Amino acid sequence: MVLNHDRDGCELADWLHAHERVGVVLGPGGRGDAGLVLRWLDAARWLGGRGVTHVVTISGQDYPLRPLPELHRALAESGDGFAEHFPVLRAGSHWPLREGRSRYLYSWRSLRPLGPRAKARLRPLQLVNRLQPWWRVNVSYDRLRVGRRTGSGLPAGWEPWGGSFFTNLSWRAVERVLAAAEDESVMAWARRSLVVDEAFLQTVLVNDGSFALVDTAGRYYDFSGTRHGSPRTLATLDDVRRARASGAFFGRKWDPDAPEQVWATLDAGLAPSAERSPEAWR
Template structure:
């Protein structure tokens, strides 16, 4: 939203907003990805599902722990500390009022009254999306109009995997393609984070049709960038 405010303040016209991180890299030339967005006729490409519905990708216990409790992060944790402290999460299975989590640092949560209901149904999905500007403008307006919802999500675990989906899908106003156009691999995931990709993963990633892939560990596998750059250059020459 800070980026959106900056764009608005500078008067920069934008058609699509695509969020990436320093661990992402394109799988296709950017002009090809842009053309697919524009030609789709859709308002956005966003992975989403009704969080407690039959098609949800998450177990109900995860949904309730993440989004029906208000959390306070006490301290960051190293990967080793997370592994050592993981057994304390067993307390979550034996009582309904308190939650302890280590995936995002040591966090403690208490059961809370949620803002969810018929007009704001909880949805989840990837934190990454490609959204047309009308969707972005709606989100910006909603954030201003409903600071209570923003405040609630701020103290949920992993709010970025639910807040945009919940607001946009509950509006009923937009034509969304349920595909975030990102490639990631959660096989063997630890603490709900995707694996760092290697050269063995590239054929599957390139065949996915995604615009970007993540996560890349540039220090451990710098050769991946050279391989991807060569692929992108060849794809550009074929246009």
């Protein structure tokens, strides 16, 4: 396992650094820019040559919902793994087309960090995004950012594809992503885009055209009653029930301070069980 951790975040336990089967990679935190993608690439490079067959991306708030042997079997049967993917600039997008254009056809520059009160005060500035096509303003992800319309600059014939950053990929697919990271036009697009972690892996792999990807993240999310694209935090036994019923392999985002009974109930469902339908995870 490789753990990519915010170097300015909490201290990690000493045993994690010393464990022979755990690699610790420290990097910058934050969201909105290319940081998550760069950290994923660092982790993938660390894994190279270690006999890895698949890379499953999870966060500290993911928790398994099904026994790991079921995940292993599903990955082996999937082709190149499973990753949600959809075009973001045409019909079939899961986002408004304006959102896809703003994220991936503009060159974004970070101006300053924002606290919660400053974000609320400056949010009306985003009205400018609906009045003209040349500039964009964004106050999400704890920073004030301004974007200028430039086009994507991706290689000829490529288009942006979106999806969850939480993917489950064959090593063959990971190697293709690492190769794409050597292409300066691809990385220039990544560095100037907004929230590129929700497009980078999909854009590389779908445009390649040679990968068999099941169109799901294999994650349970609950977006009911939420705003600004963040899923609700999971913390109750009802959340456990709904998450389990989804057939997903992981649920997110779990509250670290959820009652002990929640964790005990989750753990009780992780013992290997009778054979399940192959369709359950799709």
